[in-house]
Amino acid sequence: MSDERVLQCTDIHKEFPSESGNGILQILQGVDLEVKKAEIVSIVGSSGSGKSTLLHILGGLDQPTSGDVFWENHSLSQYNKDQLADLRNKKVGFVFQFHHLLPEFTALENVMMPALIQNQSASKAEKRAAELLERFGMSERLNHRPSQLSGGEQQRVSMARALTNNPSIILADEPTGNLDEKNTESILSLLFQLREMENVSIVLITHEKEIATRCDTVYSLHNGTLNRV
Numbered sequence: 110m111s112d113e114r115v116l117q118c119t120d121i122h123k124e125f126p127s128e129s130g131n132g133i134l135q136i137l138q139g140v141d142l143e144v145k146k147a148e149i150v151s152i153v154g155s156s157g158s159g160k161s162t163l164l165h166i167l168g169g170l171d172q173p174t175s176g177d178v179f180w181e182n183h184s185l186s187q188y189n190k191d192q193l194a195d196l197r198n199k200k201v202g203f204v205f206q207f208h209h210l211l212p213e214f215t216a217l218e219n220v221m222m223p224a225l226i227q228n229q230s231a232s233k234a235e236k237r238a239a240e241l242l243e244r245f246g247m248s249e250r251l252n253h254r255p256s257q258l259s260g261g262e263q264q265r266v267s268m269a270r271a272l273t274n275n276p277s278i279i280l281a282d283e284p285t286g287n288l289d290e291k292n293t294e295s296i297l298s299l300l301f302q303l304r305e306m307e308n309v310s311i312v313l314i315t316h317e318k319e320i321a322t323r324c325d326t327v328y329s330l331h332n333g334t335l336n337r338v
Contacts, residue, residue, distance in 0.1 A: 113146040114182070115277050115310045116167060121176035123162055136162050137173070138333035144278065144310050149301065151313045151321035153338075154330035160314045161282055163330065167312065168201050168280045169193040181277070198223055202271030202309070204281040204300075208263040210255040216242060216266045217251040223273040234273075241269035244306070245299060261292035268299060278310040279303060285320070297323070 123137040136159040144150050154160045165171040167178060169185055178185040180200060188196065197203075210219050217238050224234035242251055245265040255263055264284060271279055281300065285293040297320060303309050313324060321327045327338040 114143055115146050115148075115180070116142075116144040116312075117179045117182075118142050118167060118173075119177055119179070121163070121166060121173045121178070123159070123166065123171075124174045135333050137166075140176070140330075140333075140335045142167075142328070142335060144312060146277075146310055147304050147308050148326060149304060149311045149313065149324040150326045150328065151315060151324035152328045152330055152335070153315055153318055153321045155316065158330045159333060160316075160330055163335075164280050164282050164312065164314050168203060169197055198226055199274055200277045202268075202274075202276040202279040204264070204268055204271050204279060204284045208255070208267040210263055210266060210270075212255050215252045215254055216247060216258065216262075219255070219266055220270045220273055223270060227274060237273060238269070241272055242266070245269050259292075261295060264292070264296050265299070268296070268303075272303070272307060272309070275307065276309060278312065280312050280314075282314045283316070284313070285315075285317075 119141055121137050121140040125134045125136060127134050140163060152160055152163065162171065166173050169178070169188070180196060185193065211222070217235065220238035220241055221234040224237060225231065239251065242248060245268060247262065247265050247269070250258060250262060258266065284300065285296050300311065300313070301323070303311065315321055328335050329338050
């Protein structure tokens with residue numbers, strides 16, 4: 110892990126109107142976070158604490174009410190929608206609890222998709238996708254569609270897809286939330302190997318403290334504030 114900073118957020122606040130419409134819900138209240146190159150950071154918190162909201166803001170999927178996010182010292186507040194989409198596709202790999210694989214495409218085609226969106230050649234995209242799927246133990250499942258894969262296999266495909274464009278960081282939101290103990294351990298082992306394989310930073314959202322303590326740096330999100338554990 111180097112001292113080079115990949116991602117930083119400063120004084121992030123996020124508010125939503127209450128369901129009754131009579132008030133404001135304060136989800137995030139002055140969150141500061143820094144992620145260094147090849148660092149694995151975990152954020153723990155109870156359901157509804159704002160972990161996913163924070164992750165979406167870090168990845169440019171949502172905007173904070175106030176505060177700012179910096180990617181390699183560039184403020185996301187200065188990016189337009191197209192620039193944000195380009196940043197997400199080039200710099201960020203997303204891994205979600207629900208895999209969001211495209212059901213009509215094979216595992217290989219799903220992993221190729223981010224490269225094709227970047228207008229890479231089909232042959233180059235296919236080569237990279239096949240290599241990643243082999244690395245994740247999926248070389249025998251390249252032509253299977255998501256419905257033909259187990260939950261653990263689908264998560265492996267989604268992790269391979271997240272790496273397609275050589276991102277600077279992986280943002281993983283409860284990636285083992287739907288898996289049994291055996292698949293959880295397998296996916297976590299692969300996730301932690303990514304640092305060595307790709308020199309990539311990882312922000313891991315989890316409610317499992319046992320998982321969080323395996324990371325380099327652990328934060329707890331509670332009552333809208335983020336504190337180092």
